[in-house]
Amino acid sequence: MKMVVFGASGGTGRELVKQGLAQGHEVTVFVRNPNAFTGGDHLRVVVGDALNARAVVPAIAGQDAVLSALGGGLGDDTLLPESMGYILAAMKENGVRRLIVLGASGVWPGAAKRLSSGAQFFLRIIESTILKKPFRSQRAMQMRIQASDTDWTVVQPPRLVNKPGTGKIRVDGEALPANGTTIARADVATFMLAQLTSREWVRKSPFLAW
Numbered sequence: 001m002k003m004v005v006f007g008a009s010g011g012t013g014r015e016l017v018k019q020g021l022a023q024g025h026e027v028t029v030f031v032r033n034p035n036a037f038t039g040g041d042h043l044r045v046v047v048g049d050a051l052n053a054r055a056v057v058p059a060i061a062g063q064d065a066v067l068s069a070l071g072g073g074l075g076d077d078t079l080l081p082e083s084m085g086y087i088l089a090a091m092k093e094n095g096v097r098r099l100i101v102l103g104a105s106g107v108w109p110g111a112a113k114r115l116s117s118g119a120q121f122f123l124r125i126i127e128s129t130i131l132k133k134p135f136r137s138q139r140a141m142q143m144r145i146q147a148s149d150t151d152w153t154v155v156q157p158p159r160l161v162n163k164p165g166t167g168k169i170r171v172d173g174e175a176l177p178a179n180g181t182t183i184a185r186a187d188v189a190t191f192m193l194a195q196l197t198s199r200e201w202v203r204k205s206p207f208l209a210w
Contacts, residue, residue, distance in 0.1 A: 085144060
């Protein structure tokens, strides 16, 4: 399958690229730094800025699916919704329907209802302080995705850790699984790639955790 990965140079993005190539997919990476990847067999590198609509279009042309692991900075609340607007427009222009996106579990009310009271309290604190703008950005992005006519899936993990994948992923359609506060980027990437050939979570936002 031909797939393009936005945010490919980040932690989860690199896992998507590595695992995607291992599974035999034709992978295009969209990056700002031309030195982030070296093109080769089954790997194509497109250099550009996700906030440049004209740069996004050629990366999406000819693809079967778009995967995004883009993330904004702590002080940014515009990158995600703006870049997703360009991605969605380019998908429509090129007739690409499948979209699989890395979200964030704390964006919507009720996501933490199965966690401990202490975990819920901590989440409320960081939602209103350090993660206020990133979560606002996430919500705006996800609202754009939900309003689109794409076959989207937005994956909602808790805190991401840089550990080997375990393959033991709990999935819930309504909230984070009980006491599910962490998951490896590798496991999230594995789940996202599995959606390329699954219809189970199309136009849904599954929550993942260990």
